[in-house]
Amino acid sequence: MRQTTAVAPVARAEALTKTYGSGENEVAALRGVSASFAPGQFTAIMGPSGSGKSTFLHCLAGLDTVTSGSVVIGEVDITTLSRTRLTVLRGRRLGFVFQAFNLIPVLTAEENIRLTARMAGLKADEEWFSTLVDALGLRARLGHRPAQLSGGQQQRVAVARALLTRPEVVFADEPTGNLDSRSGTEVLRFLRSAVDAYRQTVVMVTHDPVAAAYADRVLFLADGLIVDELTGPTIDGVHARMRRLEG
Numbered sequence: 001m002r003q004t005t006a007v008a009p010v011a012r013a014e015a016l017t018k019t020y021g022s023g024e025n026e027v028a029a030l031r032g033v034s035a036s037f038a039p040g041q042f043t044a045i046m047g048p049s050g051s052g053k054s055t056f057l058h059c060l061a062g063l064d065t066v067t068s069g070s071v072v073i074g075e076v077d078i079t080t081l082s083r084t085r086l087t088v089l090r091g092r093r094l095g096f097v098f099q100a101f102n103l104i105p106v107l108t109a110e111e112n113i114r115l116t117a118r119m120a121g122l123k124a125d126e127e128w129f130s131t132l133v134d135a136l137g138l139r140a141r142l143g144h145r146p147a148q149l150s151g152g153q154q155q156r157v158a159v160a161r162a163l164l165t166r167p168e169v170v171f172a173d174e175p176t177g178n179l180d181s182r183s184g185t186e187v188l189r190f191l192r193s194a195v196d197a198y199r200q201t202v203v204m205v206t207h208d209p210v211a212a213a214y215a216d217r218v219l220f221l222a223d224g225l226i227v228d229e230l231t232g233p234t235i236d237g238v239h240a241r242m243r244r245l246e247g
Contacts, residue, residue: 009036010168010201011060016069018055018224029055031224032069037169040199042192044212046238047221048246054173056221057205061094061171062086074168091120095162095170099177101154103146109153110142113160122165132160136190152183159190163200170194172204176211188214209238220245 018030029052037043047053058064060071062078070077073093078086095116096102103112113133117124133139136156146154155175162170172191176184192214194200204215212218213235220228222245230241 007038010039010074011203012036012072013056013060014070014072016056016059016071017067018052018059018064019067028224030059030066033221033224033226034069035219035226037201037203039201040195041217042195042202042215043204044215044218044233045203045205045221046207046209046212046218046242048242051221051245052224053205053221057171057173057203060203061096061169062090063096088120091116092122092165093168095165095167097155097158097162097170097172097175099174101146101151101158101178103154103157105146108143108145109138109149109157112146112157113138113142113164116161117165120165124164125166128166129164132163135193136160137186150183151179152186155179155183155187156190159187163194163198167200169201169203172202174205174207176206176208184208184211209235209242212238 013033013035016030016033017028020027020029033056045053045057055064059066062071066079070079073089076089078089081089104115107115114124133142136159138153138156138160141149141153149157175187179187188211191202195202206212213233215233216231218230218233218238219226220241228241230237
């Protein structure tokens with residue numbers, strides 16, 4: 001009989017809660033959410049407006065505090081870290097891609113790509129830098145500032161920046177939300193190839209069934225809880241689950 005070895009998740013949430021306000025004004029954004037994310041897995045997070053999906057991502061990424069429960073990256077419970085230690089961990093072990101690109105206007109594309117590594121005190125792997133730049137089609141744009149780039153090019157710069165340090169997890173919050181369909185497809189294809197070719201772990205919030213279909217699985221949130229999961233998602237399958245939630 002073949003024996004299999006369980007693979008430890010690179011990130012996990014355990015009984016995660018997040019509330020805003022107090023008393024009569026208290027709102028529960030997350031109500032005991034637990035989930036784990038395996039190495040080399042692409043997970044999409046979906047749900048109706050107000051379901052808690054962006055709050056969940058921000059708590060996983062250490063960008064928002066939790067009310068109770070834990071978020072573990074590798075073997076580190078980031079909810080127990082000081083602000084300084086959390087900032088160091090985010091810079092060295094996590095990558096981020098946001099809808100609004102978050103590039104520094106006065107820096108060139110190359111400087112923006114290298115920024116997170118430099119701020120974390122890490123020396124960039126030049127071979128890996130070159131691989132990312134060529135894979136994302138940015139070689140001819142490295143000397144351009146964000147205002148000289150298209151939306152798709154800016155987001156590809158943001159993706160390269162997120163991956164340069166070879167993070168354990170890349171968190172992406174609506175990464176195609178500000179892009180046209182062609183540019184969005186380019187970004188999604190690269191995220192998919194990063195998972196397949198480089199065993200990158202990606203956790204992405206999206207409202208778009210087309211984007212979700214690039215993932216290995218989709219977690220569906222409603223009212224602050226994970227209420228459904230779909231593996232091997234298709235566009236039609238995601239549509240059907242979302243209609244059920246919204247109906």
